[in-house]
Amino acid sequence: MADFRLQRLPSTTPAAALGARILAIALALVIAGVILAFVGKNPLALGLQVVTSSLGSSFGLEDLGLLVIPLILTGLSVTVAQQIGAWNIGAEGQFYAGAFAASAVGLFAPLSGGWSLVGMGVAGAFGGLVWILIPALARAYANVNELITTLLLNFVAILLVYYVSTDAWRERGGVANSATPRIKAEIPEFWGLVHWGLPIAVLLALAMAGLLAFTRWGYEVRLIGSNPAAGKYLGIAARRHLITVMLISGAIAGLAGMLEIAGTVHRLQGGISNNYGYLGIMVAVLARGSSIGVIFAAALMAFILNSGIILQTQGLTTSTVLAITGLILFLTAIGDELSHYRVVRDKS
Amino acid sequence: MIDLRSLSRRGFLNMAAAGSASLALPGLVRSASAATALPAVNEKNAVIGFGHVGPVTDEGWTWSHHQGVLAVKEKFPNLKKVLEVENVPYSADATRTYRQFVSEGANMIFDTSSTGDFLHEVVRRAKDTAFMECNGHVLMDNLGWYYLAHWYPTYVLGVAAGHLSKSGKLGYVASFPVASVYTSTNAFLMGARTVNPSATCQTITINSWFDPQAAAQAGTALIDNGCDFLFGIMDEAAYLQVAEKRGVWAAMWNTDIRRYGPSSYVSSIIIDFKEYYVEQVRKRLAGEWTPTESLFAMGAGVDRDAWGEKVPADVGKAADAVRTKILGGWSPFVGELKDSKGAVRLAKGQKMSEMDLYNWDWSVEGVTGL
């Protein structure tokens, strides 16, 4: 009799990791299919519907193109911080802060057209940067764990945006939810409702990848991130690098908020981030520390999120859809871990 | 702007038992003059979509709209598809949801909780689809809106509150400082002040339409502040349960949910979209649909619920007398009105139009917290 067992391997090849990830997604889809069949739906028909709706029509592809913009940037934000060994759980808050600052410029600065957009972009990045400044300094000078500080500041940013959008900056005679008046400066769309934020996000990811791989600074950042003691051994200004990298991380998330305002939503309102900051953490996990990987991970994430919306229009309840997308994301994330295992046969 | 109460008066005549009054068509504000009707669709090929803000099981706002969806399905059993999505967030995800409706061939889409620009983004790119936005403000060639003139039954509840509240301190659990909340708080206090001129209305905003925990906390805080009558716009019953426990009065929104607090329950703003939805779909299928703006009149889609079991009969009677007076064409919303800072906002004798009421964005004197 042969007996099958799982064995854990200490290291894994990229091919195995990719294979495991595909396997994990396939597994998630099978489980999702079983759930769907269980609630009385036809999983194959639904699957086909999801694929044709999101990939088979320009409407669907545009939706993906739009959704992927903030996901690339928040994912990149988290990934950049990871390079130096910091966990930016606060991309959500920096996103809000960036949206807030960009809106302030868009609403009140006496700039016109393109200049207003430039001003909003600078303000957005600066807003995100300011939002991570305290966690960065606290980590650099007092060794305060950035996980908690960045997370806590999320709530502050969310409340700040709620306050201004429902009170100080609220559009009088506003509708169901409170929001600011529409901001005049808008990023032009180049493909359906997809705006120029998409190429900006992709270029930024490529630029970060280049900076990390092909500059002296990038080398030092990777080194400190991998082993802080080695930074000390080499006499690298680890503290300055840490602060710089965290500020860049915050600025990228802030820029994501600006693009969402100027390209997609056009008003500052509560809930503007749609959890993109937290989803960025997932994107970063999927991207495994690669800035270019972020682009693909964000695309996958956008596809999964969009599939969730398509499934809802097919009469699935929100909770079922949440369960399915959650399952897929979860299994995809542990795909790497799965790649450490292989099946062996016991001879006995 | 046309004052529409004259047009919708026939709703008043059909005053039926409270809570099930919706025999007549609601009041039309105006229609987009230039728009031509979209071509007719065969029922067998027609796809109708509904997007809701909450879950259909909320026993409140979304449940009420869902009853409308069921009525449409019953009336038009051969529709190709009826798409219904719950929990559509007020974000770019709303755009994605409605775009998906369009991708699936929707001929008509109802946004039952105004997602504003997020919806309009889709409306502009789907010229062959008819859109209706509940609590909307914008009319386009293929977009209309509808809402309820809830301020009349609210005023009636206010009168009852004036009688029932001993402290004269009324509490209000609000979602966001938006027009419907301004109108609701103002109408409520104005009704109460006809009985108790020194009554006040304290408001707490919880930034959600559906957050039982926050609503319960707000209710508790209001009672702790001396309020002995709670009202609010919530899609669930949390503050009613608080009122029941603390022994104060409460009035609600959307549906009859007295079983959550039978001895505290005073009444509710009852809403009903069934006939309106059936009629809109019929028009769309028949090729008669053009974008319109509608405010349901009291008795025609919105009303007060039957009085609670502990409400003294004479209180109910006094409030109903006011209700009858309104149904007869009288408007309580006449100047002089001062805002919460004491400035006169409406001159003596001046009457607020329906659209003024719909877009109210300031608090009358005595309302605090917005």
Added chain:
Amino acid sequence: MTEPSHRYVVPTGAAPLVQLKGIAKYFPGVIANQDVDLEVMPGEIHALLGENGAGKSTLMNILTGIYQPDAGEIIIDGYACQFASPVQAIAAGIGMVHQHFKLVNAFTVAENIHLGWSETPRRASAPALEERTAALAQKFNLQVKPSARITELSTGEQQRVEILRVLARKARVLILDEPTAVLTPAEARELFKALRDFVSTGNAVIFISHKLDEVLEISDRITILRGGRKAGTELAADCTPAKLARLMVGRDIVLADMRARPPGAAAVSSSPVLRLRDVSVLNDNGHTALHGISLDVRAGEILGIAGVAGNGQRELSQVLTGTRPAATGVIEIDGHAIAHANAADFVRRGIGHIPEDRLHSGLAPGLSITANAVMREYAKPPVTIAGIFRPRAAKALARQIASVADVAIPDFAMPIRNLSGGNQQRLVARREMRIASKILVAAYPSRGLDVGAINTMLRYIVDLRNAGAGIVLISEELEELLNLSDRIAVLYEGRIMGVLDNDRVDIDEIGLMMGGRLRGEKGAAHG
């Protein structure tokens, strides 16, 4: 030291505790193990010898379920086994203490002992765990402080915790990967005693080491690996260091006497290039680790630092290389006082540093071999030109360093932690020697190296000196120090007990100084 004359006899009729048959393990581009057979009997201490990268650690990782063999069988007590993880291996009675410890630093000893152990009580308070730990320590005669955190422990103490962790799980086979590399001689002796006790009850020990004397002293039989294959199993009593070295390398190793200065070698400079004056240094916990030390390092000399590990060697090497500031006192390079110590600055002035814990401070284990090899030269051409880092130039430099260090590397993009311990050490050493034009501070440079590699390494150090660099050689091996140094300073509890010229050294005197006597105390007695 202890019963060197006892002669091991393979018990007849007894079944081996552990039997490996035809084990093979391949990594991309490397045959780590092939056709390896190994038999360990109850009651035996079995040593595993081999050059750096010969596959010793890999073989043991296979036996403990960390790696899966690509071929071969593991037979325990006569039954074929497959271990999917170390947890399964320990359940079968096989436990390992690694070259690099795997303790959780922030946890206490008791918590580390109980971590991931099926017998840990489900709900246990800290005192309860500590009590259990104390009982275990008593039972196995290994003294540990149950409530201490790992960071507070010396290396020897940490090792005891690792061993206790394994023994507590009822191991019958204890595997030790280079356990004595980090121990003081006294600690090593204690360890050997504990190992003897352990095998006396029918258990077995597998012992990896590069110290041939030690191997001959402690083990009953010795298996030698060469290039991943087994070169033979011998009774320890039949072996000599020279024979073992021959088996390991495949040829004789001639240990050179390195003290002689060849003609043309740079002379010792008259003025010091690096100088400490009354320097006091704090350790990580803020306690004074060096008390007002004064030391001169001249160009063209090797200054040996003798002493038992843990007497301030780490802090001394750090203050000499700018990685730790001096609390008081003056550091001078070429006669100029250095105001703010900065490691990068020291490197620019030509001061190299082979640190004592290469994996933790001298390397970034998760980064590629290339990234690690260029750590000292990444900022200047050809690796970086005008701020642009050039991966290809970096790889070329890494290749160059690896070839001089005599390390065969299949893939420079592989994380450096995949290299064998000795090969990591060789790379670090070569990397530092390249830049040490003025001073090289070498802390335990031969630690983890095989005999051949030690010889080469010391040769290079001497060459560097002959080329005019000053060398600070920190070591516990007196023999090594005497063989190389021009002068020897003895460090005891953060103080220099005295500095001796090598041609007038008295070994007994050094021994006494290492124990805390000042220079001259003994000399005075002699008159």
